[in-house]
Amino acid sequence: MRKNKVQHKQGFIQGIKSSRALYLLLLPSFIIFLLFTYYPMYGVIIAFKDFSPAQGILGSPWVGFKNFIQYFNSYQFWPTIRNTIVISLYTIVITFPLPVFLALMCNQIRARRFKKFFQVSTYLPHFISTVVMCGMIILFLSPSTGIIAKLAELFGFTLPNLMGSASAFPSIYVWTEAWQHVGWDSMRPYMREQMRLVHEKGTPVMRPYFYDYPEDKKAWEVEDSYLFGTDFLVAPVLEAGAREREVYLPKGEVWIDVWTGEERNGGETITVSAPLEKIPVFAKKESEYLEIFDNFS
Known part of the structure; x- marks a missing residue:
C-alpha cells in the first residue's frame, strides 16, 4: 500500500x-x-x-x-426591507420574460444582416460599466439637459423631473437593468440548458470525447480537444505560432464548422484553419444553437 x-x-x-x-x-x-x-x-x-x-x-x-440590533430597531428597517422586496419582485416580473420574448422575436428575423445588427445592438449594453450606465441615465433623463427632455420639448411636452422623484426610482432602476441585460440574457439559453444537466445529472459542461462517445475507440485517444456541452466541439490551439491544426470529429454525427458552415462527417480527422481571432469550433448539424455564432462570423 x-x-x-x-x-x-x-x-x-x-x-x-x-x-x-x-x-x-x-x-x-x-x-x-x-x-x-x-x-x-x-x-x-x-x-x-x-x-x-x-x-x-x-x-x-x-x-x-x-450593529445588527441597532439596524433592526431603527426606523429605516421596514422601509428598506419593503423597498428591497418590491424592487426584487418588480425586477423578476420584468426581466424574466423579456429575454425569452426577445430570443423568440430574434429567431423569426429572416434578414441575416438585420438579425446580426439586432443581436449585437441588444447585447452590447451588457458590457457597459455601472458607472458609465449611471452617467447615461442622467444624460437621458435630466429634466434640463437630457436627450429625452429635449425631444419632448420639440413636441410641446415638458418632461417631469424623474431623477428627483422617489416614486420613479423603482421603474428607472428596473427598466434600465432590463435594457442593459435583456439582450445578453436572451443569448444564454444554451448555457442554461447545460447548467440544468449539471444540476440534474452531474454532466460536466467541458468533457472529453469519450464521455458522450464511449463506443468510438478514437475518442478515447483525443486529449487536445473537448466537448462543450451537448452540441459543441472545441479544438483550441496549443502550439505557439500554429495557424492550423488537426481535429478528430467523433463518429455518429454530422459536424458543422461554425465559422464557415462547412459540413463534415464524424469519424474522420481533418485539418482546419486556426487564425488568432478564431478557435476551431464545430456544432452538431441538428443543433438549434448554431445562430449563437452568427454575430461573429
Whole structure:
C-alpha cells in the first residue's frame, strides 16, 4: 500500500511537471480569483466591530451583534426591507420574460444582416460599466439637459423631473437593468440548458470525447480537444505560432464548422484553419444553437 501511495504521489508530481505550461497559464486567473473573491471577505468582519478608520479593521473593538440590533430597531428597517422586496419582485416580473420574448422575436428575423445588427445592438449594453450606465441615465433623463427632455420639448411636452422623484426610482432602476441585460440574457439559453444537466445529472459542461462517445475507440485517444456541452466541439490551439491544426470529429454525427458552415462527417480527422481571432469550433448539424455564432462570423 505504501508503494502504491508513493507511485501515486510521483505520478501526480510528474503530471504537474509535464503540464507546467498550462498551470502557468492558469496562475494569473487563480491569483485574480483569490484577490477579488476571497480576499474581500476579510472586510465582512466590520459588521461585528465598532469600526474606526484610525484603528483599522483588526484594531477596532469587537461589538458582536450590536450593529445588527441597532439596524433592526431603527426606523429605516421596514422601509428598506419593503423597498428591497418590491424592487426584487418588480425586477423578476420584468426581466424574466423579456429575454425569452426577445430570443423568440430574434429567431423569426429572416434578414441575416438585420438579425446580426439586432443581436449585437441588444447585447452590447451588457458590457457597459455601472458607472458609465449611471452617467447615461442622467444624460437621458435630466429634466434640463437630457436627450429625452429635449425631444419632448420639440413636441410641446415638458418632461417631469424623474431623477428627483422617489416614486420613479423603482421603474428607472428596473427598466434600465432590463435594457442593459435583456439582450445578453436572451443569448444564454444554451448555457442554461447545460447548467440544468449539471444540476440534474452531474454532466460536466467541458468533457472529453469519450464521455458522450464511449463506443468510438478514437475518442478515447483525443486529449487536445473537448466537448462543450451537448452540441459543441472545441479544438483550441496549443502550439505557439500554429495557424492550423488537426481535429478528430467523433463518429455518429454530422459536424458543422461554425465559422464557415462547412459540413463534415464524424469519424474522420481533418485539418482546419486556426487564425488568432478564431478557435476551431464545430456544432452538431441538428443543433438549434448554431445562430449563437452568427454575430461573429
